[in-house]
Amino acid sequence: MILGDFNIDIEQDGEKADRLLKWMDSCCHGSVVPDSNTSLRSDRTIDYATTIGVDLTIQAYEGDTTSDHNPLLGVMVGDKTSADGGSRSIWPVFTLMLSYIFDYWGKEWNTEPYDIIYEILISFLTLLKTRCQQHFKRNHARPSIPQNQVKLLAQSSSLAFKAK
DSSP states (O other): OEEEEOOOOTTTOHHHHHHHHHHHHHTTOEEEOOSSOOBTTTOOOOEEEEESSOEEEEEEOOSOOSSSBOOEEEEEEOSOSSOSEEEEEOHHHHHHHHHHHHHHHHHHTTTSOHHHHHHHHHHHHHHHHHHTEEEEEGGGOOOSSOHHHHHHHHHHHHHHHHHO
8 A cells, every 4th residue: 555645636637647547557556536635735636545455445634734735544444453464674685685776777867758767666666675575474473572571561461450
């Protein structure tokens, strides 16, 4: 899921919107657009979400804001209360790969128009981040709290429950 400020109105921006929609299709993303405008300056909808297989509803927050955009509020609907699996990004590998290809992308900026090369770069970064993820089952995950602290928390919780 990608949620945020795209600065492109899907219904009014013609060619720019078509390119964005084409990129979303190539990544198997579907767009989720709020019912109201999100830009306070231009009365256009330029903030929305793209998802893959996620039942998402979004709306623009209509209250006071210091931004020139109405913030988006999103609600994901699912049939489970918690996921069976998790994932983590291995950022050192991601950074190492970027260091290897830095010169290549520096040269690529001069070969194509910026819009096209930017789309290719974003697509590459998305695929690289996906490749640098580890997936695991939650019941095999190591908690971030040390085991001795987990025991102390369990004991204090047990004592607090008994005290009631």
